[in-house]
Amino acid sequence: MHHTDILFAILAAFSLSTANLIEKYYLLNKFNPTQIMFLRPIFFFTLSVISIKLYYSNFNFLKKITYKDAFIVFLSVLFSFIGFVSILHLLKKNKASVTVSITKPLYILSLVLLSYLFYNEKINKKQSIGLIFVVVGIFLINYFKEQ
Numbered sequence: 001m002h003h004t005d006i007l008f009a010i011l012a013a014f015s016l017s018t019a020n021l022i023e024k025y026y027l028l029n030k031f032n033p034t035q036i037m038f039l040r041p042i043f044f045f046t047l048s049v050i051s052i053k054l055y056y057s058n059f060n061f062l063k064k065i066t067y068k069d070a071f072i073v074f075l076s077v078l079f080s081f082i083g084f085v086s087i088l089h090l091l092k093k094n095k096a097s098v099t100v101s102i103t104k105p106l107y108i109l110s111l112v113l114l115s116y117l118f119y120n121e122k123i124n125k126k127q128s129i130g131l132i133f134v135v136v137g138i139f140l141i142n143y144f145k146e147q
Contacts, residue, residue, distance in 0.1 A: 024091040033088030
């Protein structure tokens with residue numbers, strides 16, 4: 001991984017964890033998970049329009065979208081929606097540290113296995129050992145979490 005990629009990884013991790021904490025300690029006290037999912041796209045759309053205007057200055061890419069592209073974007077949004085609502089439900093009922101320490105490793109495990117099964121990505125021995133540690137870690141966190 002290039003050093004700028006590491007900076008982006010740190011930025012992504014910090015941003016997403018901050019978003020989870022805002023959701024856990026503010027938004028979920030005021031709204032239910034489905035209401036939050038209704039509000040998110042309004043602001044996400046606004047930020048997307050601003051970023052496209054700043055970086056690309058036009059929306060010509062929309063002309064290249066096929067029905068297949070639109071369907072695949074829909075599937076991506078559908079799975080993201082299911083994932084976000086599930087995370088919000090978990091955050092509402094559990095500590096943020098427990099929710100994230102179980103769901104994020106499962107995310108990694110799922111991504112690696114789905115990439116292996118559907119996109120022929122290779123998993124070497126070291127990665128396999130790492131995945132075993134991820135599974136063991138999930139069980140340990142779940143077993144020893146405070147009630």
